Amino acid sequence: MTRSHQIAVLPGDGIGPEVVGCALEVLDAAEARYGFRTERREYAAGAAHYLETGELFAELEDELRGADAILFGSMGDPRVTPGILERGFILEMRQRFQQAANVRPVRLYSGVPTPISGLTPERCELVIVRENTEGAYVGRGSTVHAGTPNAVAMQESLNTRAGIERVVDFAFRLAAGRRKRLTLCHKTNILVAAGQLWQEVVADLATRYPEVETDYVHVDAMCFHLPLAPERFDVVVTDNLFGDIITDLGAVIQGGLGVATSANLNLDGSAPSMFEAIHGSAPDIAGTGWANPSGAILSLALMLGHLGEADAARAVEAATVEVLGSLPALSGPEMGAATAELGSRIAAIVRDDAT
Amino acid sequence: MTRSHQIAVLPGDGIGPEVVGCALEVLDAAEARYGFRTERREYAAGAAHYLETGELFAELEDELRGADAILFGSMGDPRVTPGILERGFILEMRQRFQQAANVRPVRLYSGVPTPISGLTPERCELVIVRENTEGAYVGRGSTVHAGTPNAVAMQESLNTRAGIERVVDFAFRLAAGRRKRLTLCHKTNILVAAGQLWQEVVADLATRYPEVETDYVHVDAMCFHLPLAPERFDVVVTDNLFGDIITDLGAVIQGGLGVATSANLNLDGSAPSMFEAIHGSAPDIAGTGWANPSGAILSLALMLGHLGEADAARAVEAATVEVLGSLPALSGPEMGAATAELGSRIAAIVRDDAT
Numbered sequence: 001m002t003r004s005h006q007i008a009v010l011p012g013d014g015i016g017p018e019v020v021g022c023a024l025e026v027l028d029a030a031e032a033r034y035g036f037r038t039e040r041r042e043y044a045a046g047a048a049h050y051l052e053t054g055e056l057f058a059e060l061e062d063e064l065r066g067a068d069a070i071l072f073g074s075m076g077d078p079r080v081t082p083g084i085l086e087r088g089f090i091l092e093m094r095q096r097f098q099q100a101a102n103v104r105p106v107r108l109y110s111g112v113p114t115p116i117s118g119l120t121p122e123r124c125e126l127v128i129v130r131e132n133t134e135g136a137y138v139g140r141g142s143t144v145h146a147g148t149p150n151a152v153a154m155q156e157s158l159n160t161r162a163g164i165e166r167v168v169d170f171a172f173r174l175a176a177g178r179r180k181r182l183t184l185c186h187k188t189n190i191l192v193a194a195g196q197l198w199q200e201v202v203a204d205l206a207t208r209y210p211e212v213e214t215d216y217v218h219v220d221a222m223c224f225h226l227p228l229a230p231e232r233f234d235v236v237v238t239d240n241l242f243g244d245i246i247t248d249l250g251a252v253i254q255g256g257l258g259v260a261t262s263a264n265l266n267l268d269g270s271a272p273s274m275f276e277a278i279h280g281s282a283p284d285i286a287g288t289g290w291a292n293p294s295g296a297i298l299s300l301a302l303m304l305g306h307l308g309e310a311d312a313a314r315a316v317e318a319a320t321v322e323v324l325g326s327l328p329a330l331s332g333p334e335m336g337a338a339t340a341e342l343g344s345r346i347a348a349i350v351r352d353d354a355t
Numbered sequence: 356m357t358r359s360h361q362i363a364v365l366p367g368d369g370i371g372p373e374v375v376g377c378a379l380e381v382l383d384a385a386e387a388r389y390g391f392r393t394e395r396r397e398y399a400a401g402a403a404h405y406l407e408t409g410e411l412f413a414e415l416e417d418e419l420r421g422a423d424a425i426l427f428g429s430m431g432d433p434r435v436t437p438g439i440l441e442r443g444f445i446l447e448m449r450q451r452f453q454q455a456a457n458v459r460p461v462r463l464y465s466g467v468p469t470p471i472s473g474l475t476p477e478r479c480e481l482v483i484v485r486e487n488t489e490g491a492y493v494g495r496g497s498t499v500h501a502g503t504p505n506a507v508a509m510q511e512s513l514n515t516r517a518g519i520e521r522v523v524d525f526a527f528r529l530a531a532g533r534r535k536r537l538t539l540c541h542k543t544n545i546l547v548a549a550g551q552l553w554q555e556v557v558a559d560l561a562t563r564y565p566e567v568e569t570d571y572v573h574v575d576a577m578c579f580h581l582p583l584a585p586e587r588f589d590v591v592v593t594d595n596l597f598g599d600i601i602t603d604l605g606a607v608i609q610g611g612l613g614v615a616t617s618a619n620l621n622l623d624g625s626a627p628s629m630f631e632a633i634h635g636s637a638p639d640i641a642g643t644g645w646a647n648p649s650g651a652i653l654s655l656a657l658m659l660g661h662l663g664e665a666d667a668a669r670a671v672e673a674a675t676v677e678v679l680g681s682l683p684a685l686s687g688p689e690m691g692a693a694t695a696e697l698g699s700r701i702a703a704i705v706r707d708d709a710t
């Protein structure tokens with residue numbers, strides 16, 4: 001029997017539908033070549049949909065829950081108040097689907113220009129694993145004497161042993177299958193309570209993974225080492241807020257948002273995981289046909305790996321990297337080929353690959 | 356009557372005494388050339404002193420309070436438990452002396468190599484102003500069910516209107532005397548309570564500085580823009596934790612910790628301000644004579660500016676930049692000249708400058 005996977009597709013706003021369209025063409029090619037199939041359902045979601053219907057994640061939750069994976073485009077529109085979609089959709093999905101680990105490979109592909117001088121692909125091959133459901137993202141804060149000169153705003157970061165444990169355990173397993181090095185990134189000298197709990201969990205789990213070496217780097221120092229010495233890192237595990245920050249720096253190093261991807265993983269099988277390029281909806285270039293679909297296609301590769309289609313995942317990644325490396329620029333007309341053409345080129349390589 | 360300033364000198368550990376020694380030689384030259392004098396008192400402080408005496412900031416507070424400024428080397432030693440000196444000395448000084456603004460110029464000096472390809476000095480001339488006394492640095496956190504699988508660690512960020520106001524007002528004044536652009540860096544879509552208070556203060560004070568344009572950038576996006584488009588920024592104001600993080604990235608861009616400096620400013624005259632290079636004590640190269648004294652000497656320039664010695668400040672900065680630009684490398688034997696020689700060269704330029 002052919003393997004079959006149920007995919008929920010959320011193209012979203014701006015360039016989202018354009019780049020997700022390319023990813024689906026590449027998925028067709030991968031199915032034809034690697035002998036599996038997907039059942040895809042597309043859902044309207046994002047800023048335009050919200051402006052029309054007022055619907056956010058809550059209205060989609062039941063529909064999406066049955067999917068094996070979610071392929072996500074991008075969301076956002078200047079007409080929607082900042083925070084609404086972020087909290088009402090993205091964070092809500094991470095919470096309700098318990099997508100505990102946000103996994104972001106920081107990999108410099110050969111042929112992709114990096115702004116860090118002298119950096120080479122061999123030196124830049126790490127993965128950042130970000131806790132994705134708690135910390136400062138719990139949204140607990142309050143203000144007393146609001147609107148007066150005596151206003152005080154309190155913002156809380158909540159860290160549970162269970163929440164930290166599941167993501168650190170995942171990071172250890174990942175490291176065990178790679179270069180066997182796990183780095184905790186935090187600010188333990190200042191955020192003492194949270195920092196101690198993170199360090200305790202890493203120390204405790206380390207005994208279960210004796211083959212994995214662990215070390216520790218403060219988040220401020222990480223901003224120094226990540227661009228200058230990324231070869232120091234294999235898997236970096238960190239909290240929600242620090243992860244948000246250092247993964248953007250990771251994207252810079254690997255050549256920009258165009259190639260950066262992110263998996264929001266549910267680790268206990270209770271709900272689907274979500275895969276996305278980390279670029280935004282880029283309303284300024286939407287419709288021009290000059291969006292680079294590589295990020296979306298690389299996130300498809302992550303999704304395929306997650307669904308157990310390892311060969312297809314490798315082929316999609318390799319094809320994307322091949323085409324990426326041949327481009328004179330990473331975005332805009334300087335790419336020399338429009339969005340759809342790039343998608344078709346990558347799909348063609350996947351279809352013919354090794355046949 | 357000759358202008359006179361009381362300087363407290365805290366050389367600290369590791370390379371601290373070596374680089375501060377150079378700064379003092381340059382200060383001698385500046386005094387001779389610009390007709391002011393300083394009365395200097397040197398204090399033992401830091402890891403070695405702590406290991407010997409158990410003394411931290413509390414024991415020095417009264418002595419230091421009378422100074423017009425504090426020139427600080429660096430602190431740290433692997434034998435002291437991480438956190439002790441940070442909290443017991445550095446944060447304690449910031450608190451007790453109400454050093455409300457941590458000011459870090461991010462300036463690429465010509466001749467200094469930056470790891471960001473294509474970045475030029477004209478494009479990199481900004482200042483980051485970090486709130487220095489509250490936010491996540493208040494050290495309020497607690498753990499329930501510690502040591503059990505149900506442990507929960509809470510860490511609080513406390514933000515007062517008064518605390519934000521004083522640093523934002525300072526940042527506006529700074530921007531008004533520069534390129535007239537102030538950027539708030541925060542994560543208002545997630546840290547809603549704290550973020551709103553910061554935005555409110557910026558909006559309110561903006562009415563007092565109509566000539567200054569304001570904008571806003573999320574801290575994760577800042578990691579993107581700071582290396583790739585630093586010309587977007589003139590003055591960036593941010594909270595304590597975000598400031599800690601993005602200033603390290605700023606140091607990368609401007610060519611490394613060797614040239615980065617920091618002023619911890621008391622804004623109401625109630626206690627002295629403190630000036631330091633942001634590099635650490637570098638125990639690995641201490642005593643070799645190959646530490647680069649530029650950071651310490653540039654922090655002296657910041658201190659002179661603060662004391663009203665604007666001509667001397669400019670001369671010390673210019674001389675340091677001249678020597679820096681002539682070095683084949685920024686640290687180690689590859690510099691081609693040892694610590695003391697570099698100090699003497701810079702002092703000589705300051706002494707003879709324009710005579």
Ligand SMILES: CC(C)[C@H](C(=O)O)[C@@H](O)C(=O)O
Nearest residue numbers: 086087090091244544545575
């Ligand atoms: C959109 C926003 C809520 C989100 C975050 O802060 O986590 C984004 O920056 C990310 O990193 O996925």
Ligand SMILES: CC(C)[C@H](C(=O)O)[C@@H](O)C(=O)O
Nearest residue numbers: 189190220441442445446599
């Ligand atoms: C030493 C440490 C407490 C300090 C901080 O976190 O503020 C340092 O990183 C800095 O930026 O001055």
